[in-house]
Amino acid sequence: MEKIRGIVFAYQVAGDERVPEQLRFLKDLGFHWMRMHISFPWEDRMFGTPSAEYLREKEEIRRNHEAGFEIMVTTPGLGSYRFDEALQKTRWMETLPEFLGEKGSAEYYKNLADACEFVARDLHGIAGEYWQCMNEIDNPIFASHYSEEIVAGTARAQAEGIVRADPNAKCGINLSKYDEAALRIADLVYAPGHSFGYLGDDQYFGSWQPGTVESWTAVIDALWERYKLPVLANEWGYSSGGEYSTEHLDPKMVPFGVPEECVAQKWFYEVPGGHTEEIQADYLYRGLQLFAEHPHCIGSFLFCFRDAYRCYHCGGESCPSEDFWGIVRKDLTEKPACEAVKKAFREFYR
Numbered sequence: 001m002e003k004i005r006g007i008v009f010a011y012q013v014a015g016d017e018r019v020p021e022q023l024r025f026l027k028d029l030g031f032h033w034m035r036m037h038i039s040f041p042w043e044d045r046m047f048g049t050p051s052a053e054y055l056r057e058k059e060e061i062r063r064n065h066e067a068g069f070e071i072m073v074t075t076p077g078l079g080s081y082r083f084d085e086a087l088q089k090t091r092w093m094e095t096l097p098e099f100l101g102e103k104g105s106a107e108y109y110k111n112l113a114d115a116c117e118f119v120a121r122d123l124h125g126i127a128g129e130y131w132q133c134m135n136e137i138d139n140p141i142f143a144s145h146y147s148e149e150i151v152a153g154t155a156r157a158q159a160e161g162i163v164r165a166d167p168n169a170k171c172g173i174n175l176s177k178y179d180e181a182a183l184r185i186a187d188l189v190y191a192p193g194h195s196f197g198y199l200g201d202d203q204y205f206g207s208w209q210p211g212t213v214e215s216w217t218a219v220i221d222a223l224w225e226r227y228k229l230p231v232l233a234n235e236w237g238y239s240s241g242g243e244y245s246t247e248h249l250d251p252k253m254v255p256f257g258v259p260e261e262c263v264a265q266k267w268f269y270e271v272p273g274g275h276t277e278e279i280q281a282d283y284l285y286r287g288l289q290l291f292a293e294h295p296h297c298i299g300s301f302l303f304c305f306r307d308a309y310r311c312y313h314c315g316g317e318s319c320p321s322e323d324f325w326g327i328v329r330k331d332l333t334e335k336p337a338c339e340a341v342k343k344a345f346r347e348f349y350r
Helices: 019-029 052-066 106-122 148-165 180-189 213-227 260-264 277-293 336-348
Strands: 004-008 033-037 070-074 079-084 089-094 130-132 170-172 199-203 231-236 297-302
Touching (some): 019 336, 033 052, 033 297, 148 170, 148 180, 180 213, 213 231, 277 336
Parallel strands (some): 033 070, 070 130, 231 297
């Protein structure tokens, strides 16, 4: 099979007239898949008034598909802890509407499956065969205090609806790491009767956790052995900026839902050489080779296209958590990572 050569199309600026140029640039580098989000389709009731966000994102998916990309659609999750510009603080923001029904109820799961069936039919022809159900559902930033059963049941209902619309669709979740909490969620999601076709994982070795890009091998092997499903690196990468500290903060100083790195404005992990653009380039080259050669990995989605203007966790304009992941800088100038990615695709992928 042809391995997925994907990228998360973030953090593009809304209304940027240079997007067609950016898409051609990414095609020239060798990417042929993109991960893009879709919002819940209705504002007021089931099959009611279309959401403006849904319609806008649908057209963006159409535009990028017509530019030559296969699109892996990410479905809406339960919510997330995000920086609220109006309140100037991070707070939990719900995503799914109340009219779906009480979370965990039979009504809720039925409505959710029906909504995702609608989305899959509505995006037919512009969405690719791979779907990501929600985002990092083992991570409190995206799950808050919802029970593991509700979180897993929500993902299962979404996949059920998508596969009902398209039996050839391959759905998966993306764990935020590989640990006991992540495996508890995955065991619930992939219990008998599930509608999933792959298992996804996100790893940021050397940034969010210790290790380096070669640490992926053991994770892919372990997930394959446990679930016997092909593994997709839904997110991976290396931050090209941010200071490093060996001293973790007192947990009491870190609010729930906010990364420790946002509070400290530092990384607590790095690979030899630190968080620089040159080290990022070498890291990405080696990672793409690893994914190309691993027999149980179906490919990857690199995070991400562009450096962020502001961290969505804390609002910081130079926060290590989110502001240096791009292969291009905020002004769209290329980092060394671009040439490294292009070279890896040329050397290791058909």
